[in-house]
Amino acid sequence: MSYIMKQLYVILCALLLQSLSIFAQSALQVKQDTVKVRNAELIIENNSRNVQGVLHNAGNGQVTFQRLQLEKIGDTAIAITGHDTLNIRLGAGSTGGSQELHLSVRAIDATQQQLKWWKAPQDLYTAPKVGVIGGSQGKGAYTSTYANSIIGRLEGYLQQVASGAVVTNYCQNGYNTRRLMPDGSNQWVDVTRNITKALSDGNKIIILVTPSNDADPNNPWGGATTLTETMSNIAAIDDACNRAGATLFVFSGFPRHDFAMAARIQQLDLSYLLLEKFGSRCAFVYKLLEDPANPYQINPTLHTGDKAHLNDQGALIAYIPMRDVLVGHFTSNTLISKYVLQRTPSLSTEFTDFQVLATPDVNFYNLSLDNYFYRVRYFHHDGVYSPWSNIVQGIGSVSGQFPVVNAGADQTINLPAPLTLSATASDPVGTITSYQWIKLSGGTATIATPGNAQTAVTNLAPGVYVFRCTVTNNSGLQSSDDVQVTVTGLTIAKTARFNFSLTSKPVSGYNNLYGHPHSAVHTATDATTGIGLNTVATSAWEPNGSSSALDNLNVVNDGGGYIVDQATLANVFFTGSETAVDNLRITGLTAGRLCRILVTGNAVSSPRTTRVMIDSEVKQFNATGNSSKAAIFDYFTVPAGGEINIAIYADETSGSPFGVVSAVVVDEYQDDNSNPDNELPTVNAGSDQSITLPTVPTLTATASDPDGTISSYSWTKISGGSAVITSPNNASTTISDLSAGVYVFRCTVMDNDGGTAYDDVQLTVTAPAVARTGSFNFSLTSNPVTGFVNLYGAPHTTVLSGTSASGIGINTISTSAYAPNGSVSSLDNIAVEDDGGGFIVPQNVLRSIIFTATSIPTDNLQITGLTPGRYCKIMLTANAFSTPRNNRVRVNGVVKQFNATKNSSKGAIFDFVLVPAGGTINIAFYAENTTSFAGLASAVVVEEYAEE
Structure with missing residues (x-):
C-alpha cells in the first residue's frame, strides 16, 4: 500500500x-x-x-x-x-421545573450560626394561580353550564385539592394561536387574553387549550396557518412561560369535521407534534374524541351538533387527561428526598459537599461560626433536583460581632384570630438599633408596624406565609431570622346562593328571585340551610321607567374568571337610587356566628359602579363587563334575630345611574365551640360492595338530623390504592381509576349547627378473569422461550409476525415503520441484571430486542385476533445496556414511558383497553428524544379479559 x-x-x-x-x-x-x-x-x-x-x-x-x-x-x-x-439541563439529574431555594444565615450565639432555607410554595397544591388561554373549547360556552366545561371541571378539581387555587380563563371563541402570542408578535395579538396578559397577572401554571381555528382559512385573524407556523407560535408561548418562571401545559388538537379534509388531517398531525414537543406536559385527547368509524371526525356522541364543539360528555373525556397530566407532573416535583449543602473557603475554588440531609421536613442546619461560603439544593425522589440556592457567607467572615435575632416559633392560626409576630434580639457587645419585618412568601398580608420588634399582621388569607425579621446593631451589622405562619379559615357550616332575574332563570345550586322588585317583594329560602333572602319593600327599589330587572345580558370573562356561576351573571335586579337604602335582607342566620357575604353583578352599559353597604361598611365594584369582581364582607357577626340588611345603590361620584345585583352568596361559619344542645346527625355510607373491573362503582350515603338539617356531605378515601372520587361533596358519587384491592371510603356529614358524623364503607375490587393470553418476544436470531412466541429477524427489512396458541397475534406492520442504526434493527446477547424489582418477564426474554432509531411516534406493532368489545391489558418491556434509553410507548393516544437501561422490572402497561371493531390494536414504541436514541421492545404480553 x-x-x-x-x-x-x-x-x-x-x-x-x-x-x-x-x-x-x-x-x-x-x-x-x-x-x-x-x-x-x-x-x-x-x-x-x-x-x-x-x-x-x-x-x-x-x-x-x-x-x-x-x-x-x-x-x-x-x-x-x-x-x-x-x-443547560444535565442528564437524568435535571433541574426540570424545580424551584430554587432561598438560603439565609444568622448567628445563634457567640459560637454558633444557623443556615436556613425556604422553598417558594408555587406548586399545584399550594395556592396555585392557573391561567388558561385558547379558543372556544376552553371558553366553555357550548356545554350546558360552565361547570361542565373542560376548564370548569378542572377549576372545580383544583379548588378541591389545592388550598387557595385561582383559575383565570382567558379563552375566547374563534381565536387562533396568533391571537395568543406575546405582545408585539403580530398585528392580531389580543393583549387582554394572550400569554403576556396571563403571565403579568401572576399565573405560574399556564394551560393552552389548543385552538383548531389555526386550520380555518376563513379565520378573521390572518386565515389558516401552516403546521410550522402553529408550532412556532406555541413555541413562542412556551418560551415566554420559561422566561417568566411559569410552566406550560397543552392540549393536543381536537377533531372536528366542519373543515375540509386537509384541515382535519392537520389537527391530527398537530396533535402528534405537540405530544413530541411537550411529552408529559401534553394532554393527548384527539384519539379519545375521534369517531372510531370515521377517522379525522369528532365522535357524534361528543359534540353539540355543530361537528366541532364538545358537549358535556366530550368535555368530561377531555378534562380527565389534563387533570392526570397536572397531577403526574406536580406529584413528582413536590416530593423532596434530601438536601445537599455545599461549601467552599473561597469563591475562587470549587464547592464541595458538606452535609447531605435526608430529612426533607427540616430546613435548617446549625454549625460553628466560620467564614465559608454556602449553598444548598434539594433532590426529588424521582432524581430531579433544584438549581443551587443563593450563596451566603458564614458569620465569622466579617470583623465585628453580629447581632442575634429570633423571629419566634412557627405559628398556626385559624381566621379570624389575629396574628402577632414578635422578635427578640440581642448584641454581644453593642445595641440593637432597628427592626424590619418583611413578607417573603404567601398571599395577601398587611404588616401593621414593620419597624417594631412586635407587629400585628392583618388582611390574611388561608395559606402558608413566611415572614423575615432583620435587625441592625450600632455597628451596622445585620442578622435575620424567618418564621412560618400557617393560616387556616373557619369551617363553613352552611351556604346559600341566590340569583336575580326578570323571568324565571333557575341555575343549579342557586335560589332564584325573579320579577320587578319595585312592583312586588320577592322572597326565596334555601331548602337545605333555611337561609332566606328578600327584597324588603317595593319602595326600596327605584325603577328605570317600568323596569327594575333585566334578562339575557352578555356575559364575558373579564380576565379574572367567574366569581359565581356564569349563568347567574346574565340577569340582574337594579335600582336608580344613589342613596343607601336597605333593599335586600338575609334571614335565617344563627345569631352570634360569623358569616361571609358576597354581592356581585354584571352590566353591559358603562358606567355601572355599584356600591354595597352592610352596617355602615361600604364596598364597591364596577359591574360593567364584570365576571370576577364583587363586594365581599368577611367575618361579619350575625346580630340578634339572625337577619342582615344590605343596601345596593349607584355610585354618584362615577356618574353611574344604577346599582345592580346578579347574585348573593352567604356562607355561615361553624362555631369554634359547637352548640352543646345540638343533637348530632346520623349517616349510613351504604353496604359494603364488591365489584369486578372495569365496573365503575357508585357510593350512596343516607343521612338525617334529629333537630335540624344536613348541610354538607364529604367523601374521602381512608385506605386502599389509587382512586378518584368523582363528586366528593354529594350524597352519591362514583369512584374511578381503581385497581384491584380493598378500599375503605368515609362519608362525613355536617348538620346546620355544625355537628358532624361519619360512616365507612368497604369496597373490594377484583380484576376481571383473563380469557386468553398472548406472549411474544423479539430477537435478531431464534430465541425460543417457554410460553412465548418468538419473532426474530430485522424488522426494517422483513415484516415479522407470530400467533399464539390462543389466537392472539402480533406483527411489525411494515418495514418503513422501523429506522435502523445503519443496517441493524435488532440485537441479541444483551446483558441482563436484576434491577431490584425482580423480572417482569423471564430473564432470557430480556436478552434480545428489536428497535427503531427515532423519537417520532409511528405505529410499529399491531396486535391481532382480539375479540371486539372486550377489554384487554397490554404490557411492553425492553432491556438495554446503553444509557440513556428512555422508552416511550403509545396505545390509542395514551403515552407511557420507562427507562430500559439495565431494566428487569419495568414496562409500559395499558389496562382496560377496549378492543375496537376488527379486533386489532396498534402500538408505537419510540425514544423519548434524540438523546435516548431508540425505542426498544423485548417483549409484549397481551391479556384479553373474559366478558362479565
Whole structure:
C-alpha cells in the first residue's frame, strides 16, 4: 500500500471512529443565537490558533470565524461573554421545573450560626394561580353550564385539592394561536387574553387549550396557518412561560369535521407534534374524541351538533387527561428526598459537599461560626433536583460581632384570630438599633408596624406565609431570622346562593328571585340551610321607567374568571337610587356566628359602579363587563334575630345611574365551640360492595338530623390504592381509576349547627378473569422461550409476525415503520441484571430486542385476533445496556414511558383497553428524544379479559 493510500486509510478510520463515538451524544440548542447541534458533538476551532469559537454569518454569503469565550457560572448555566446566558439541563439529574431555594444565615450565639432555607410554595397544591388561554373549547360556552366545561371541571378539581387555587380563563371563541402570542408578535395579538396578559397577572401554571381555528382559512385573524407556523407560535408561548418562571401545559388538537379534509388531517398531525414537543406536559385527547368509524371526525356522541364543539360528555373525556397530566407532573416535583449543602473557603475554588440531609421536613442546619461560603439544593425522589440556592457567607467572615435575632416559633392560626409576630434580639457587645419585618412568601398580608420588634399582621388569607425579621446593631451589622405562619379559615357550616332575574332563570345550586322588585317583594329560602333572602319593600327599589330587572345580558370573562356561576351573571335586579337604602335582607342566620357575604353583578352599559353597604361598611365594584369582581364582607357577626340588611345603590361620584345585583352568596361559619344542645346527625355510607373491573362503582350515603338539617356531605378515601372520587361533596358519587384491592371510603356529614358524623364503607375490587393470553418476544436470531412466541429477524427489512396458541397475534406492520442504526434493527446477547424489582418477564426474554432509531411516534406493532368489545391489558418491556434509553410507548393516544437501561422490572402497561371493531390494536414504541436514541421492545404480553 502506498504512503498516500495509508494516509487516506488512517483518515477514514479516524472519521469512522469519531462518528461512532458521537452517534448517540446529546443535543445542545442555543436559543436566539441560531446554533443547533443535533446527534453530534460540534467542535469549532481555528486550526492555526487552537481557539474555541463560532462561525459567524456576516451576510452576502460570507462566513467568518469569531472567538467565543464561555464562562461557567454554575452547573446549570453557561454565560457567553458579552452575550446571552444559556440554561443547560444535565442528564437524568435535571433541574426540570424545580424551584430554587432561598438560603439565609444568622448567628445563634457567640459560637454558633444557623443556615436556613425556604422553598417558594408555587406548586399545584399550594395556592396555585392557573391561567388558561385558547379558543372556544376552553371558553366553555357550548356545554350546558360552565361547570361542565373542560376548564370548569378542572377549576372545580383544583379548588378541591389545592388550598387557595385561582383559575383565570382567558379563552375566547374563534381565536387562533396568533391571537395568543406575546405582545408585539403580530398585528392580531389580543393583549387582554394572550400569554403576556396571563403571565403579568401572576399565573405560574399556564394551560393552552389548543385552538383548531389555526386550520380555518376563513379565520378573521390572518386565515389558516401552516403546521410550522402553529408550532412556532406555541413555541413562542412556551418560551415566554420559561422566561417568566411559569410552566406550560397543552392540549393536543381536537377533531372536528366542519373543515375540509386537509384541515382535519392537520389537527391530527398537530396533535402528534405537540405530544413530541411537550411529552408529559401534553394532554393527548384527539384519539379519545375521534369517531372510531370515521377517522379525522369528532365522535357524534361528543359534540353539540355543530361537528366541532364538545358537549358535556366530550368535555368530561377531555378534562380527565389534563387533570392526570397536572397531577403526574406536580406529584413528582413536590416530593423532596434530601438536601445537599455545599461549601467552599473561597469563591475562587470549587464547592464541595458538606452535609447531605435526608430529612426533607427540616430546613435548617446549625454549625460553628466560620467564614465559608454556602449553598444548598434539594433532590426529588424521582432524581430531579433544584438549581443551587443563593450563596451566603458564614458569620465569622466579617470583623465585628453580629447581632442575634429570633423571629419566634412557627405559628398556626385559624381566621379570624389575629396574628402577632414578635422578635427578640440581642448584641454581644453593642445595641440593637432597628427592626424590619418583611413578607417573603404567601398571599395577601398587611404588616401593621414593620419597624417594631412586635407587629400585628392583618388582611390574611388561608395559606402558608413566611415572614423575615432583620435587625441592625450600632455597628451596622445585620442578622435575620424567618418564621412560618400557617393560616387556616373557619369551617363553613352552611351556604346559600341566590340569583336575580326578570323571568324565571333557575341555575343549579342557586335560589332564584325573579320579577320587578319595585312592583312586588320577592322572597326565596334555601331548602337545605333555611337561609332566606328578600327584597324588603317595593319602595326600596327605584325603577328605570317600568323596569327594575333585566334578562339575557352578555356575559364575558373579564380576565379574572367567574366569581359565581356564569349563568347567574346574565340577569340582574337594579335600582336608580344613589342613596343607601336597605333593599335586600338575609334571614335565617344563627345569631352570634360569623358569616361571609358576597354581592356581585354584571352590566353591559358603562358606567355601572355599584356600591354595597352592610352596617355602615361600604364596598364597591364596577359591574360593567364584570365576571370576577364583587363586594365581599368577611367575618361579619350575625346580630340578634339572625337577619342582615344590605343596601345596593349607584355610585354618584362615577356618574353611574344604577346599582345592580346578579347574585348573593352567604356562607355561615361553624362555631369554634359547637352548640352543646345540638343533637348530632346520623349517616349510613351504604353496604359494603364488591365489584369486578372495569365496573365503575357508585357510593350512596343516607343521612338525617334529629333537630335540624344536613348541610354538607364529604367523601374521602381512608385506605386502599389509587382512586378518584368523582363528586366528593354529594350524597352519591362514583369512584374511578381503581385497581384491584380493598378500599375503605368515609362519608362525613355536617348538620346546620355544625355537628358532624361519619360512616365507612368497604369496597373490594377484583380484576376481571383473563380469557386468553398472548406472549411474544423479539430477537435478531431464534430465541425460543417457554410460553412465548418468538419473532426474530430485522424488522426494517422483513415484516415479522407470530400467533399464539390462543389466537392472539402480533406483527411489525411494515418495514418503513422501523429506522435502523445503519443496517441493524435488532440485537441479541444483551446483558441482563436484576434491577431490584425482580423480572417482569423471564430473564432470557430480556436478552434480545428489536428497535427503531427515532423519537417520532409511528405505529410499529399491531396486535391481532382480539375479540371486539372486550377489554384487554397490554404490557411492553425492553432491556438495554446503553444509557440513556428512555422508552416511550403509545396505545390509542395514551403515552407511557420507562427507562430500559439495565431494566428487569419495568414496562409500559395499558389496562382496560377496549378492543375496537376488527379486533386489532396498534402500538408505537419510540425514544423519548434524540438523546435516548431508540425505542426498544423485548417483549409484549397481551391479556384479553373474559366478558362479565
